Amino acid sequence: MINRLVFENLRHRKVRTGLSALSIGFQVTMILAIVGLSQGMLKDSADRAKGVGADIWVKPPSTSAIQLSSATMPEKMLDAFMLQPHVIRAVGSYTVPLSGLSTLTGIDYQKFTGLSGPFKFVEGGPFQGKFDVIVDRWYQETYHKGVGDTVKALEKEWHVCGVVEPGKLARMFVPLATLQDVMSNPGKVSQALLKLDNPKETFAVISALKVELPEYKIYSVEELVSQFSVENVPGLKAFINVIVGLSIIVGFLVVSLTMYTTVLERTREIGILKALGASPGDIMGILVRETLLLAAGGWFAGILLSFGANWAINHFVRASIQSVITPDWWPIVAAIAVVASLLGALYPGMRAARQDAIEALSYE
């Protein structure tokens, strides 16, 4: 019965109910989008790292697994790696950050495909000229560049010679020698990718390498991929916390305002309920239920909106940012919506519960 009253009250002021739920929904979406983006981009990086097919990754000192390493590794080291037992291929790559989150990666085409397997070309083929670039299909879809088009990067014009399926190391590949030239950093690479004759030997080889190269960061592919988490991106966790905090505050304010207006507007009805024998707890209970319904509506709307945001990101800008749906965060955002809303309902609710019945009944 109380539930019917609660429901009818919300239905009675459809627009306000809708707008409040939608504002809570946007808070929920904002959190889900940030988390979805973080996890989506980390997953994409991890997928591309796995897609290479290397068993061991060697990065120069003073970097972490997920940071771009500066190219301080002499190419000669690759030959030394080849002398290690079980290492059958050692390939260098050179990654240069461009604007935003995109990067340009230099590879030796023969050696890289020797380790990683051939590229799956959607159109075009391997490098022909010095300033050729191979892009992946997502890049093509986002930037509408195909074979024959030019791409500007590092103040040079690169000719797209091929478009490949995504999932291997990077989105834009150029010849390693060209990139070393352009960067005036000849003979250097930013990481080495090792392939073993038997993956079971990975840890033995890593141990051996660590003895010889104590300063270097040496990861198995599993170790590397496990590093792609929110915790390991500097500042990301804090950023997410700030967004969550802001969402709670905004949700609190929205619900406060809605409930405060509702309580004022319904002063008389609260008086009636008291005359019928409603206790302060009953009155509070009604407002809490209304608030919980708003929060639930907002939560649901927020999840729907997050599917929309996810689709838009993956459809329009997939080359630069990626997003995933994160159902493990749905209960968390539900809790956030509920906490923010209940905090918002607290003061208006207490005011209503304490309202003097006689004054309320004579309220115009």
Added chain:
Amino acid sequence: MSDSIISVQDLRKVYRVGELDVAALRGANLEVPKGEFLAIVGPSGSGKSTLFYILGGLAKPTSGKVAVGGEDLASLTDSGRTRLRRSKVGFVFQRYNLLPTLTALGNIEIARYIAGRQTGPLDKSFLELLRLLRIENRLDHKPRALSGGEQQRVAIARALVNHPAILLADEPTGNLDTENATAVLDVLRDLNERLGQTILMITHNPEAAAYAHRTVRMRDGRVLDN
């Protein structure tokens, strides 16, 4: 008088408005036997509504003795007065005071729910009452789709759904035209005669007061002897 359902002795009520004390009741006395239909008349500001609020447990007496159905109201706590409103008292107001978002039936059911957490079908005698009030066909309408007379009859049904010991009607016909007022007064008299419902009714209208067994007059916060 021990057979009184209402017993008021030297009742005083002072409202505090900022720095100011307003004495609304200044030593009122009243005895109402069970089953009486009593009309209360008197000039505006004489304390009639205040008396009702105290009898109905909406306000605390400042001093004096008040008993409803043998229960001493002066000693009741807030939650005690809430319980009193649930079980012993039904209010009917001049302005109907139906909850606008609920249907007529919803208004009746919420009163039943608040009083005793009761749900489920209404009992036979209450359905009888709805017929007596001639609102049995208007129950799924929201208040704004009902005439003033119908709204007031729904309010009476709502006030009676928990079988209160006393029905307190504060100018129940004040907002009604003659025809609707007569209908409401007929119903009140019927309730009193058929069910023995104790009714106290505040009114400014001598014709309305004529429906009651007895009329008392209030002035300056006191009930005048007659």
